[in-house]
Amino acid sequence: MTVASKDVGMMTMIENGNEVKRTCCSSNSGCGSSEILVEYAGNEKWIQGVINTPKGVVPVVSTQLNFSDILGSWKARWGVNRMNYKINPGLYAVGTPDNESPVLVTANYKSTFDSLRKELADINTWILVLDTKGINVWCAAGKGTFGTKELLTRISCTKLHEIVTQRTLILPQLGAPGLSAHEASRQTGFQVVYGPVRAKDIKEFIRRDMTATPEMRTVKFTTYDRLVLTPIELVEAIKVSIIAFGILFLLNLIVTIPFGLDDFYAYVGALIIGCVITPVLLPWIPGRAFAWKGWLLGFIWAVVVNLINGWPQLPSYSLVRAIGYLLVLSSISSFYAMNFTGASTYTSSSGVIKEMKIAVPIIIITVSLGMLLILLNSFMGI
Amino acid sequence: MKNRYLKDVSTLILNTEKCTGCGRCIEVCPHHVFSIKERKAEILDKDGCMECGACAKNCPLNAIEVKQGVGCAYAVIMGWITRSEPSCDCSGGNDSGCC
Structure with a gap:
């Protein structure tokens, strides 16, 4: 399911009970539904006021995040309203920009927009927000929604040529997979300059006459960066797990040795290892393939689970089940660790395919075999 | 610690013949894969490449090829x-x- 773009042309003046302020309504064919500079709900807390331009009124945004902005970002991180956390595309102002002020281009995922505006205190600038369907700059560039076509559309819809006389656009560097700077410059009439990777370096970048240091140009993936990406992995994994719990519950009605708390914590532990622990410890775990890293920690966890249960001296269950745990738990961790490739900032498509061609068959075989052993134990007590 | 992914997998190819050393690839690459040597780009760290495609898209001379993915x-x-x-x-x- 792709999030449908909001058809602004069909929008009435009242949306969700709030007055929707339209700032410019002159017609311009080619813009489709977006014949306005930007529209916004009158009660948005992050909009402080408006600024007049030759082509209409533009909302001025705050450079401080309030509680609801921070809460909104955290909700998105935990998967709540994640695919619909976006703002209307168009032109916004920070401070009191004029026709010579810089224009920063960004995506309409609200967390992206927030992380940009909070770094712009005390400067006067325009922000051109592209319609990336609520997706961040880098991912949208990979998909092509942050690209030349959308840039052209948004420039035309906001009448940017008539609002600013300077002819430079600052795009985030991570937008580069989505467009060609030379092509976009030729087509838009604006010189396209790539700014730093991180919004926090924007002011320094502008101060340095739009040059970035190698440091500003490098993508990092710190422990904190990885940690904040783990909640969504966990949430999605738990959603799938509910089905597994349902199946185990039904099996419990017919098996000799029912599934219990031991199985529950063993499974949840394997999940947390794959979705959280492996991502956080990523660079310190030996090896390179994500599936391998997850498998290693998952295997250690399975050994720990068996030891807690008194294996090998006084096992509360058989050797068959113990081996079953070794096979299943390590594979679960491996699978979820492998899934984290998508959240990482350094895995290549070719690399992921290579690792999966090896890992996926192994995971399928070991999980099947492990489950078979556990079920043999559950049903027949061996 | 630096994150490193699999070795020898990237599909990145640089055609030095076409390169004019404009440095655009260095500018857009998020992982310092390129450097400039004698007015030509060279691939410094191919294993650092994540195939995002930014360099190929932004090379004005089409001197770079990579399977973007x-x-x-x-x-x-x-x-x-x-x-x-x-x-x-x-x-x-x-x-x-x-x-």
């Missing part, structure tokens, strides 16, 4: 299931966090 296992699985190219399309309800 998403390094996302979930996208690859969906690609296998739907028999299409893996695409970073996490917009679905079953999204794995790749975007």
